[in-house]
Amino acid sequence: MVTAVFLVAAILAVVSAIVAVSHRDPVFNVLSLVVTFFCVAVNYALLGAHFLAAAQILVYAGAILVLFLFVIMLLGAPQTGGDEVKRPVQKSAGLALAAIVAVGGALLALTLKIAPAEAVPAANTQAIGRLLITTYGFAFELISVLLLAAMVGALVLVKRKH
Amino acid sequence: MAIPTAHFLILAALLFGVGAAGVLLRRSGIAILLGIELMLNAGNLALAAFSSQHGNLDGQVFVFFVMAVAAAEVAVGLAILVAIFRKGQSIDVDRLNILRW
Amino acid sequence: MLNLLWLVLVFPLAGAVALLAGARRFNHAITSAIGVGSVGLSLLVTLGSLLSYAGRHGEVVGMTLFRWIAAGDLAVDFSLRLDPLSAVMLFFVTFVGFLIHVYSVSYMHDEPPSAFARYFAYLNLFMFAMLTLVLGANLLVLFVGWEGVGLCSYLLIGFYFEKDWCAAAGKKAFIVNRLGDFGFLLAIFLAFKVFGTVDFAALEAAVAAHPELAAQWVTPIALLLFVGAIGKSAQLPLYVWLPDAMAGPTPVSALIHAATMVTAGVYMVARSSFLFAASPTALLVVAAVGGLTALFAATIGLAQNDIKKVLAYSTVSQLGYMFLGAGAGAFAAAIFHVFTHAFFKACLFLGSGSVIHACGGEQDMRKMGGLKKHMPATYWTFLVATLALAGIPFFAGFFSKDEILARVFAAGAGNLHGFGTAYLVLWGLGVIGAFLTAFYMFRAVYMTFHGEFKGGHEAEHHLHESPGLMVWPLRILAVGSIVVGFLGVSKAMVFNFGDPNWFEPFLHPVAPAVEVEGAHVGLGIEWMLIALSVGVAVAGIWLARRFYFGPEAGQRPARLAASMPGLYAAVANKYYVDEGYDRAIVQPVNKVAYALWKGLDTVVIDGTLVSLAFFTEITGDLLRFLQTGNVRNYSLMVLAGAVAAAAWLLL
Numbered sequence: 001m002v003t004a005v006f007l008v009a010a011i012l013a014v015v016s017a018i019v020a021v022s023h024r025d026p027v028f029n030v031l032s033l034v035v036t037f038f039c040v041a042v043n044y045a046l047l048g049a050h051f052l053a054a055a056q057i058l059v060y061a062g063a064i065l066v067l068f069l070f071v072i073m074l075l076g077a078p079q080t081g082g083d084e085v086k087r088p089v090q091k092s093a094g095l096a097l098a099a100i101v102a103v104g105g106a107l108l109a110l111t112l113k114i115a116p117a118e119a120v121p122a123a124n125t126q127a128i129g130r131l132l133i134t135t136y137g138f139a140f141e142l143i144s145v146l147l148l149a150a151m152v153g154a155l156v157l158v159k160r161k162h
Numbered sequence: 163m164a165i166p167t168a169h170f171l172i173l174a175a176l177l178f179g180v181g182a183a184g185v186l187l188r189r190s191g192i193a194i195l196l197g198i199e200l201m202l203n204a205g206n207l208a209l210a211a212f213s214s215q216h217g218n219l220d221g222q223v224f225v226f227f228v229m230a231v232a233a234a235e236v237a238v239g240l241a242i243l244v245a246i247f248r249k250g251q252s253i254d255v256d257r258l259n260i261l262r263w
Numbered sequence: 264m265l266n267l268l269w270l271v272l273v274f275p276l277a278g279a280v281a282l283l284a285g286a287r288r289f290n291h292a293i294t295s296a297i298g299v300g301s302v303g304l305s306l307l308v309t310l311g312s313l314l315s316y317a318g319r320h321g322e323v324v325g326m327t328l329f330r331w332i333a334a335g336d337l338a339v340d341f342s343l344r345l346d347p348l349s350a351v352m353l354f355f356v357t358f359v360g361f362l363i364h365v366y367s368v369s370y371m372h373d374e375p376p377s378a379f380a381r382y383f384a385y386l387n388l389f390m391f392a393m394l395t396l397v398l399g400a401n402l403l404v405l406f407v408g409w410e411g412v413g414l415c416s417y418l419l420i421g422f423y424f425e426k427d428w429c430a431a432a433g434k435k436a437f438i439v440n441r442l443g444d445f446g447f448l449l450a451i452f453l454a455f456k457v458f459g460t461v462d463f464a465a466l467e468a469a470v471a472a473h474p475e476l477a478a479q480w481v482t483p484i485a486l487l488l489f490v491g492a493i494g495k496s497a498q499l500p501l502y503v504w505l506p507d508a509m510a511g512p513t514p515v516s517a518l519i520h521a522a523t524m525v526t527a528g529v530y531m532v533a534r535s536s537f538l539f540a541a542s543p544t545a546l547l548v549v550a551a552v553g554g555l556t557a558l559f560a561a562t563i564g565l566a567q568n569d570i571k572k573v574l575a576y577s578t579v580s581q582l583g584y585m586f587l588g589a590g591a592g593a594f595a596a597a598i599f600h601v602f603t604h605a606f607f608k609a610c611l612f613l614g615s616g617s618v619i620h621a622c623g624g625e626q627d628m629r630k631m632g633g634l635k636k637h638m639p640a641t642y643w644t645f646l647v648a649t650l651a652l653a654g655i656p657f658f659a660g661f662f663s664k665d666e667i668l669a670r671v672f673a674a675g676a677g678n679l680h681g682f683g684t685a686y687l688v689l690w691g692l693g694v695i696g697a698f699l700t701a702f703y704m705f706r707a708v709y710m711t712f713h714g715e716f717k718g719g720h721e722a723e724h725h726l727h728e729s730p731g732l733m734v735w736p737l738r739i740l741a742v743g744s745i746v747v748g749f750l751g752v753s754k755a756m757v758f759n760f761g762d763p764n765w766f767e768p769f770l771h772p773v774a775p776a777v778e779v780e781g782a783h784v785g786l787g788i789e790w791m792l793i794a795l796s797v798g799v800a801v802a803g804i805w806l807a808r809r810f811y812f813g814p815e816a817g818q819r820p821a822r823l824a825a826s827m828p829g830l831y832a833a834v835a836n837k838y839y840v841d842e843g844y845d846r847a848i849v850q851p852v853n854k855v856a857y858a859l860w861k862g863l864d865t866v867v868i869d870g871t872l873v874s875l876a877f878f879t880e881i882t883g884d885l886l887r888f889l890q891t892g893n894v895r896n897y898s899l900m901v902l903a904g905a906v907a908a909a910a911w912l913l914l
Contacts, residue, residue, distance in 0.1 A: 006165050010173045017177055017200055021184030026192050033196055036177075040203055043173070046165060047214040049222050052206075059229050064199065064236050071240045072192060075247050087895075094186030094899055101906060102179020108913065109171035124219075131223050143230045150234035154241035160248075186899055194894075255894040262892030 006046055013039035030068045037061045051125040170211035178204035191243045191253040195236065202232045265315045268343055269328055270308045271357070272398070274301040275390035282384035286377050291368075294376065298383030299364045302390055306357045313350055321347050321772045323464065325400055332403070339461060344400035346773045351598060352397040352530055355605045359522045360390050362736035366613050367514040369732035370620060382422060382512070389415035393523050397530065401462040402451045405531065409447065409495065412524045413440045419519065420511040432510040439504040443494015450487035453480065467537045477541055485538045485545035488531065489552075496528030496582045498556045503841055505579055509571040513616030516571060521578050521612050522605035529585045529601050533594045536774045540592065543680035546777070550590020550671070554689035557583030561699035565706075566824075566835040569626045570615045573707050577652065578608060580696060587693055588667035591674040591686060592777025595770040596666040599751045602766075603651065603659035606747055610648035610740035617641040617729040617737065618711060623722055628710040630718040637726040640734045642712050644741035649708055651744040653701035654800045659748030665796050666753055668693050670776070672792055679777070694799055701803025709811035753789075 016035040023029050037060045044053035132140050177200060184197025206225045213221020247253055278301030282294060289297070316324065324345040332339040345353075364386060371382055392411025399405035414437075421433025455461050457480045458469040470477045492498070497505040508520050519525070532539060532549065539545050557580045564576035581604050588597035619626055621638055635642045651658035654665065668690060675687030716723050728734065751766040767776070810820045824831040833839065889900075 014176050017180040021180055029196055040207055044210055047210050049210050052210055052222055052225055064233055090895055091187055097902055098179045098183035101182050102176050105175025106172045109168045127219055128222055131219055136223055147234050150237045154237045157241035157245050259892030263887040263890045
């Protein structure tokens with residue numbers, strides 16, 4: 001049962017990822033990426049990382065990709081095309097490299113001797129919360145500063161000169 | 163029966179490869195950023211898989227932070243893209259070759 | 264006062280540093296005060312030290328200033344040594360040096376302030392180096408002074424360096440000196456290797472303690488040391504720099520090339536007397552070189568027309584006498600001649616400087632004449648010094664030169680080390696040389712001071728006696744040329760009534776003469792020798808008078824020269840020695856240097872550098888194609904690099 005869920009989620013994730021990367025229309029890309037993220041969230045849940053699953057949907061699908069959509073709309077759903085310099089070397093090299101990474105990683109995963117997953121503590125969210133406040137409290141605060149910096153940076157970058 | 167960690171890792175590897183392909187092969191800035199997000203997610207998945215395998219929650223905390231950083235990065239990246247669009251009316255990265263020799 | 268002996272070195276050094284630092288800002292008065300004052304202070308310390316030393320009866324006083332070299336087995340201190348020998352040298356170096364500094368203030372007053380300061384700075388530096396040489400307690404400190412005087416000689420000969428021939432003369436002096444220094448260095452290395460020390464006292468003890476080592480090594484060491492002396496003291500074959508050195512200002516010639524630097528070779532031989540005394544071969548070589556040089560230089564002096572050149576060749580000749588004496592084992596006699604020679608030769612050079620100054624820079628004696636009535640003080644001091652040089656009784660040179668000739672004769676008669684015949688021949692050469700010396704010096708006196716002035720009416724009006732600062736040193740030196748001789752009156756002269764010779768016993772503890780067995784030259788023979796040397800001198804003066812004095816002056820020698828044109832040309836052109844050196848040594852070396860420059864320096868060394876630069880440029884040209892400006896290319900490269908790194912780490 002669990003395996004079946006996993007397989008479905010996995011295959012759907014890969015397929016929609018490929019669509020997300022290859023389609024011409026940017027909106028389509030974003031929407032299929034949403035599907036991919038949803039499948040990844042499912043995977044998190046299968047791993048017992050419930051908090052992460054929720055965070056994934058909230059942050060990635062709900063915030064980041066929405067931001068993407070905003071910008072696409074802002075820019076008028078632009079597309080690239082037409083008079084492009086054909087770059088066969090770049091394309092083939094890029095494809096080859098990506099393939100190497102994917103296949104190599106997969107093979108590596110298969111050859112590594114890893115013990116099967118153990119049980120995870122049930123109250124996952126609570127445990128993570130405790131960790132965030134205590135052990136990783138400093139990093140937590142730093143992240144807020146980082147987000148602040150990003151906000152300010154983004155504002156500065158898009159400011160229009162009047 | 164729990165799913166072996168290796169399966170998750172294979173999935174992560176495949177997603178990463180797809181994301182890399184997107185970064186390297188697309189000309190649109192938005193598509194490149196999407197590819198980057200995909201790669202980050204693949205990494206997150208691998209982290210979560212290892213974390214669950216060791217029974218240690220540190221990996222998941224790491225994933226949390228990576229998500230926050232990814233959000234910040236997307237915000238700034240898109241801001242840059244908008245600024246470039248305003249300048250040259252195009253998001254084709256091949257046009258951004260001022261630093262050429 | 265003895266423990267302040269090091270101040271003798273410090274004062275001139277400080278003077279030199281101060282003057283070099285402030286050369287542009289000091290005016291003549293300040294420069295004179297510093298330059299002369301430092302040497303004056305040195306002289307005062309010297310006199311004080313010598314007064315304290317007088318009560319010590321020839322004891323050797325050592326003073327270590329600091330540990331200089333400490334490297335494994337070699338531990339050398341910068342030490343000073345005051346003993347009878349260095350006391351004698353110290354005295355006349357500072358005394359004559361001081362007088363020459365005073366003289367220079369007036370002689371060089373036409374120079375602009377920066378050149379004036381430069382002159383005194385170099386002169387002070389020279390005093391420092393010479394005093395270091397004289398006071399050094401070991402071969403290395405002596406060598407520091409040795410090199411220092413060589414450097415100052417170069418700087419001062421080439422003082423008017425804007426003139427090519429002056430700069431060339433400076434270079435010639437330094438390079439020829441260097442050849443001698445090479446031998447000196449080899450001697451130092453050999454001494455250290457064989458006996459393990461370079462300190463004079465320790466070396467002397469080591470030589471006495473290891474007779475088998477000494478028998479083998481003393482001769483090479485002594486000969487190599489003498490090579491250094493040949494260079495520094497201008498003996499055959501390395502004398503060629505001294506006549507050219509007359510390009511420097513005249514007080515420089517007086518100080519360096521008459522009284523002090525050139526005598527450093529004789530001093531060094533006397534210092535190492537224990538080495539030479541142990542090596543009959545070395546002694547003979549020293550005597551032979553000295554004797555031959557004495558005669559050779561005297562012959563050249565016969566035909567020179569530049570007054571300074573006459574004095575230069577005279578110096579070379581007199582140095583030959585000193586080495587002749589040293590080579591006969593009479594080290595004290597040689598040093599005595601150094602002492603008297605310093606006074607009268609310095610007086611002669613300063614006098615010639617006074618003459619040149621009056622004639623407006625003219626140095627050719629054929630354009631002088633009749634200066635006696637215009638410059639009486641210069642004339643009389645010059646005459647006194649010439650009489651001393653010629654060896655006329657009661658003047659200083661007589662006592663010292665006669666002592667040397669008597670000792671050489673005794674070595675010959677007593678068959679010293681079996682080389683009796685050789686020594687006798689050398690004695691003969693010395694006697695002939697004395698005749699020639701008297702002749703050419705009085706030729707110079709007559710041509711310069713007597714007869715009619717031949718330099719033209721314009722110049723004649725400018726003839727005047729030199730100012731006081733120039734004349735008083737002349738007077739003091741002239742008095743010295745008479746007085747100091749009486750320090751070394753030999754026994755024979757007082758018919759063996761006691762021993763009035765103060766010099767010989769004073770130096771005996773540190774430079775004992777080599778005793779000649781079976782040479783009891785009787786009183787009769789001694790007096791015959793004295794009569795011979797005086798007679799020869801008087802004959803020389805008489806001949807000079809016949810040739811160069813009176814209404815027919817110059818005609819007889821002109822006829823004589825015309826009758827043997829080849830010989831005259833050879834002598835007048837210094838036997839073409841310089842031309843010979845040029846062809847045999849200088850030109851080939853130049854060719855080799857040129858070839859090395861063209862072939863090695865420009866092609867190989869410059870080529871390497873240029874090709875390095877070229878290679879860098881090419882690499883840059885190729886690498887710049889990596890920078891396409893295309894984002895996708897960059898990301899490809901980043902990813903490829905990351906994958907490679909990951910692969911490296913994992914596999």
